[in-house]
Amino acid sequence: MSRGTSGISQVLVLLERIEGTLSGAQAELLTLAERLGDVSVVTGASGEAAGDALSIRGVREVYVGDGEITPPDGALVDLLETAVKESEASVVLGVDVPDAVDALARLSVRLDAGIITSATGIDVDGTVSKPVLVSEHTCVARAGQGPLIATVKPNSVEAITEKGARPELTSLPVKPSPAFEVLETAPLPTSGRPPLTEARVVIAVSRGVDGDLSLVEQLADELGAAIGASRAVTDAGWIDHSAQIGQTGVTVSPQLYISVGISGAIQQKSGMQTSDVIVAINKDEDAPVFEIADYGVVGTSTRCFRR
């Protein structure tokens, strides 16, 4: 990892949007960034929103645009590129979400650098670990040329952020310039439960619940859990696609994953097998999910829940 004249790496963190307070994943990312060097932040949010949310110890400087820039507006990449130059960053990090991956992927082309996504750890020596091949392997890699550009998965480090002074705000001369027209936006259904990728407990459901989620919801609320699903369920439309766990959905790594009536196909396993503890309920004793479960119950889901 190349270091600035001070001998300390300059780390630029992309927070593409800030909604009120920082999300858990954003706080985690700042915690990780602080271990790696001097932290500045670039965001598409307004200066006011950024200043409020980022009054955190260790955040030295915040770069914002000339007006709010909302993903997937390409101006976010211009803002990012300008902030990299201003901060002389040798490390550029984002949360592992599509909008951040897209902006950082474009940045990597501009800087003739590589990009490492879905990182679960970054060492001070600049090596990055990430799961590959449906999480069956872990690889360690580093930037071969140019700055280290990486996105970090939620639940990779424990977020420790302390309140601090308001950071210095630098407004960069980049204006929003979306190449598209927004026809409609709608907030995703909220449940009051923690976000799926950040939750410490996840309950994932499938056909076994027959479209009736009331028992699962009750259990989730008792455990402070988020609810996810297999593709069988999102395809059936019982739950929104954003709750799909697996290769073509989200990857989760909670402390506890409770799998209810899910077979455990490789594409589903890919999204959950790095969970700390896996508990599975399935009526079929040969279901592949039992191969990776720490605790399994062969039985029907409703009967287990009623207890």
Next chain:
Amino acid sequence: MSTVRDQAVFDADEDPEHLVLTGMASDDGEASAVPAQVGERLGIPALTRALDLALQAGHLVVTRISGQTSQKLDLPLPAVVSVTDKANDPRYPNFKAIMAAKKKPVTELSLLDVGLTPVEARSKVELVSIQSRPARAVGEVIADDGQGGRRIVEYLAKERLV
């Protein structure tokens, strides 16, 4: 570990109506970085992970999730769009179509054809090591004797998870 080095296979100015359609992610690294990188090389927008898409005269309507919102965007061509498995229902080819597809012309391009040297085409990320994840220890699987729910709660309590 994505590194893309797609030399422009078409010229965005000469081909204003072009649409580059890609899948969501590779099976191995699952980086999903290529669509945006191709868009950058071509100097055109890329909208990723479409849940739904419709092509109308010279423009596209794409539905995707951005943060905590679902957004429906209208985008003029040329553009890159990547799709999720929600974008459509796959149409599986029958035998006749598979045979016919085998006769389709395939153009192979060498690095030289697209103006690249082997050095330029090298990955910009260095692989240090790769290890298989230690197999998960085999857990305990019990038959539900009517007490399955309680057993789970006991297990969670023992593991200090609740």
